Amino acid sequence: MNNILFVDDEIKLLKILSSSFKKKNYVIYTASNGEEARDKLEENPIDIVFLDLRLPDTMGLELLEEFSSTYPDKAIIIMTAYGDIESAVSAMKAGAFDYISKPAKIKEIEVVIQKAQKWIDIKRENEDLKSELKEISSRSGFIGSSPEMKQILQIIERVSDTNATVLLQGESGTGKSMVARMIYKVSGRNKAPFLTINCAALPENLLESELFGFEKGAFTGANTSKKGKFEAADEGTIFLDEIGEVPFTLQAKLLQVIQDKTFMRIGSNETKQVDVRIIAATNRDLKEMVEEGTFREDLYYRLKIVDIYIPPIREHIEDVELLADRFLDKYKKIHSKECQLTESFIKALMNYEWPGNVRELENAIERAVVLSKGTELSTDDLPQELQKSKSALSDVTEGTKTLPEHLNEVEEQVILSTLEKSNGNRAEAAKLLGISRQLLSYKMNKSATFDN
Known part of the structure; x- marks a missing residue:
């Protein structure tokens, strides 16, 4: 059932509201000024607040702004005896869920309570959904x-x-x-x-x-x-x-x-x-x-x-380190290994395009964990395709290869990736590459990479 706080400087009104809603099985708290309202909210599990615009120690709008910021999960309803539309609009802009004019009948107040409770329930469901989704996505x-x-x-x-x-x-x-x-x-x-x-x-x-x-x-x-x-x-x-x-x-x-x-x-x-x-x-x-x-x-x-x-991973390559870390935790437990990612290892992962996407990345991390000898993962334990990508980048930086040699290696890498995407089907791979099957066969035959 709802826990409700009524904040008003009219003590008689507070007693009437408290008595009426307790009979309806609501849990009721009351406060006659801003300081008392702060204490009640801090100490009790309150869901809905009815807040008068005129209080002896503060203005209701100031208190509303404070409460809306501190307690965004609570529904705050402004009460005013002055029928001031301008104040009501200001209250809604400041974060009020609704407003109600005094004197208000008990039934009118209860209708607002029911509306507020629906809003609170939806908000909590959304928060639960976000939390559950975050947990599931991390686990998967x-x-x-x-x-x-x-x-x-x-x-x-x-x-x-x-x-x-x-x-x-x-x-x-x-x-x-x-x-x-x-x-x-x-x-x-x-x-x-x-x-x-x-x-x-x-x-x-x-x-x-x-x-x-x-x-x-x-x-x-x-x-x-x-x-x-x-x-x-x-x-x-x-x-x-x-x-x-x-x-x-x-x-x-x-x-x-x-x-x-x-x-x-x-x-x-x-x-x-x-x-x-x-x-x-x-x-x-x-x-x-x-x-x-x-x-x-x-x-x-x-x-x-x-x-x-x-x-594909190449369109959000910045997530590779997060994914690698997640897979590392998984396979360290499975294979009873103690190892960690290194800067050079992560760099090698980031420099590769991952034609097989997350599945290929996961396989590469498991392989590196299985083959690891010490406490750090070595780039030498990565699959051949990543080794080629790593060494090609290193050669470009160090200037140890000619431009035709670099271009040949890039071409071989593209062909390898396309063949993997087409499950080894040369005709489909040639179509994806925009070349004839004969030209693809020629390029594969002249390269030692495809001997196997």
């Missing part, structure tokens, strides 16, 4: 002090406790699955299931049965009926990873369940209704796919109610 490794990462956390905070469909976009390894879980964990659906399906991992017929389920006898081998992911995730959240890989012929059925929350199992004519929150993720450009005719435009816009772009 999704951290950063850059403006880009702070903005993402703000969007997560605002969208989490809604039912809006969320589309996560960004390169592989940026942490899209982490963000999906964070949204789920701080949402009102966190007691219900969170189910993930990788749309790129299954052929069309299996993907359809995984998503929507099937009836007994629907196809060869369907010996029993089975629920799909949408049905199993009822009242919870489903995470559709690699949504850009869903075959065009299946996209209409997916659109229906996203739009109407209805679907039919394979082999059934019965429409089923589900209450599911949908989060989707992709490393592909869905808008470009729409223009190419390989992704439905209506599905794209239904998925994109709230879209969150997760930037």
Whole structure:
């Protein structure tokens, strides 16, 4: 129940207010001047303050400014017997939650109390959400002090406790699955299931049965009926990873369940209704796919109610040290090692572009921890790609290599990064690089880097 402080120099009025609201099971405190009000607020868990504008030892507006600054989580309501609109406006500007003219009826005061309590409850929920989100993001490794990462956390905070469909976009390894879980964990659906399906991992017929389920006898081998992911995730959240890989012929059925929350199992004519929150993720450009005719435009816009772009590390390189420190703590415990980051080690991390993003950084830190011999991580224990990046930078500084040699090394690094991004597919890598496959093969064959 609310704890309320009434501040007024009319002792008789204080007694009436105290008696009336105690009968309604409120916890009531009273003060007849500013100094007494300060003491009561400091010593007691008060939620709502009714403050008279005229007090014997101070002006109500001055006290309001003080209390608003010191106690931003409390709702302060100004009371005035003078019906002074100018004073009421000044009070609202100074941080008052509301104002009420005296004499006010008990019912009128109670309506203001109820409004104030709703505001306090929302404010506390928001603070709890921020605290929980901060803890979850730190624990999952999704951290950063850059403006880009702070903005993402703000969007997560605002969208989490809604039912809006969320589309996560960004390169592989940026942490899209982490963000999906964070949204789920701080949402009102966190007691219900969170189910993930990788749309790129299954052929069309299996993907359809995984998503929507099937009836007994629907196809060869369907010996029993089975629920799909949408049905199993009822009242919870489903995470559709690699949504850009869903075959065009299946996209209409997916659109229906996203739009109407209805679907039919394979082999059934019965429409089923589900209450599911949908989060989707992709490393592909869905808008470009729409223009190419390989992704439905209506599905794209239904998925994109709230879209969150997760930037690659190279766009917030200042967060590398924070992330490295977080992964170091994790793998020191796992591998029972005592080691720390050094300035040269951090410099090597900062000088690399991280085509594999957070996932690649985490792997590099674990490798360095495993191979470490002493109490400091050595740059010699970093993967080969980082070694090349480090030595190339050193050579540029020291002037030990010619310009063509530097350019060859940069070219090799770009090819390596692109091949990793395309999972070793030379045709796709050549397309990304804007060269022919034959030219790519030639460049790879003439370099010892690609012998393996």
